[in-house]
Amino acid sequence: xxxxxxxxxxxxxxxxxxxxxxxxxxxxxxxxxxxxxxxxxxxxxxxxxxxxxxxxxxxxxxxxxxxxxxxxxxxxxxxxxxxxxxxxxxxxxxxxxxxxxxxxxxxxxxxxxxxxxxxxxxxxxxxxxxxxxxxxxxxxxxxxxxxxxxxxxxxxxxxxxxxxxxxxxxxxxxxxxxxxxxxxxxxxxxxxxxxxxxxxxxxxxxxxxxxxxxxxxxxxxxxxxxxxxxxxxxxxxxxxxxxxxxxxxxxxxxx
Numbered sequence: 028x029x030x031x032x033x034x035x036x037x038x039x040x041x042x043x044x045x046x047x048x049x050x051x052x053x054x055x056x057x058x059x060x061x062x063x064x065x066x067x068x069x070x071x072x073x074x075x076x077x078x079x080x081x082x083x084x085x086x087x088x089x090x091x092x093x094x095x096x097x098x099x100x101x102x103x104x105x106x107x108x109x110x111x112x113x114x115x116x117x118x119x120x121x122x123x124x125x126x127x128x129x130x131x132x133x134x135x136x137x138x139x140x141x142x143x144x145x146x147x148x149x150x151x152x153x154x155x156x157x158x159x160x161x162x163x164x165x166x167x168x169x170x171x172x173x174x175x176x177x178x179x180x181x182x183x184x185x186x187x188x189x190x191x192x193x194x195x196x197x198x199x200x201x202x203x204x205x206x207x208x209x210x211x212x213x214x215x216x217x218x219x220x221x222x223x224x225x226x227x228x229x230x231x232x233x234x235x236x237x238x239x240x241x242x243x244x245x246x247x248x249x250x251x252x253x254x255x256x257x258x259x260x261x262x263x264x265x266x267x268x269x270x271x272x273x274x275x276x277x278x279x280x281x282x
Contacts (some may be wrong), residue, residue, distance in 0.1 A: 046199040059099035061168040062110050062183040064138065066094075074187040079147045080194035083230035093160065093186060095195045097168060098131060106132045106167040110141070113159035123148055124158055132167075143188065151192035158188045193231060197231035204230045208252075209278045214269050217248040223251045249281040 032230055059206045065072050069187065077091055083201055108130050125144045133141050142157070150156075153282055156186040164170045172183050196211040208215065208230075219225045233241045242254070259266050266275045 031069070035118075037114060054230050057099070058169040058171065059097050059167070060171040061095055061097045061132075061162055062170070062172045064094045064096040064183075065160065065186055071181045071183070073182045073185060074127045074189070076189040077145055078190075078194075079151060079192040081226075082147075083227070088144055089147070090142045091105065091167075091188060092142055093188075094138065094140040095132070095162070096138045098172070101135045101137050103133075104134050105261045106134075106166065108132055108168050109163040109165040111163050113185065116159045118145075118156040118158040121155055123151075123190065143192050145188075151190060152273075153193070154192065155189055155191040158190070159183045160188070161186060181245045194227075199234060200230055203234065204245065206278050207249040207281065209276055212268050212275075217277055218266070218275070219248055219252055222255045224246045236248060249277045253277040255282045 063073065065075060075091070077089060079082055079086065080087065082089070105269065109177075110122065110126070112126075119261050120126065123146055127141055130141055143160075162170055163167075170184050174182055175181050194213045194216060200208075200211050205211070208219065211230075216227060220227050225244075226236060229237075229245075229248070231246065238242050253276075256277070260274070268275055
């Protein structure tokens with residue numbers, strides 16, 4: 028009886044294994060979709076910006092890389108995807124920007140990027156233009172991922188790039204750099220660059236690339252600039268702000 032029971036159980040086990048082998052494995056069969064994967068730190072975004080205002084005059088163009096990602100598995104061949112300029116764009120192709128002649132996702136990859144080259148034109152000094160790019164369905168990719176939902180709704184199929192050459196105080200002037208350089212003016216920032224060597228983008232990026240030393244650097248710039256302004260005034264060449272009336276000064280602690 029025991030031997031017969033063992034034989035029955037063993038046969039049943041083999042039958043179960045055989046039945047499992049005959050079952051088909053589940054596979055991913057949804058159409059591959061493409062979407063923009065523009066990120067800020069760890070947050071998905073659908074807009075970004077480029078400013079020439081903090082670059083030397085010698086910089087006449089700049090390139091932004093726009094990342095894209097696809098669902099599914101990597102293909103063994105290159106696949107083209109479609110990017111269209113949205114009618115809402117105010118930047119003009121060939122004048123303000125240049126796009127690639129075609130957009131290709133290389134074989135074997137699921138995440139890639141393409142370049143958008145912007146030109147520093149004179150009209151950017153008094154206006155901000157925007158380029159809106161939309162992903163379109165083609166023979167290789169669907170566009171079935173229209174939005175990501177987090178703290179905000181983000182359009183994963185469209186990206187807006189704002190471009191200008193207008194210098195603004197930035198988010199840290201009032202809270203940080205006002206204590207070193209006083210009130211903001213474009214003329215002051217450009218003169219600080221010429222006299223002290225302070226990078227034009229120091230007021231907006233200095234706390235990042237200078238790290239813990241940004242305060243010491245800001246102090247050195249302010250002290251050097253203050254001495255320059257004093258020397259100019261003593262020699263009868265007072266430096267004024269753009270209004271031609273207000274003498275340029277650093278913060279009270281550095282005067």
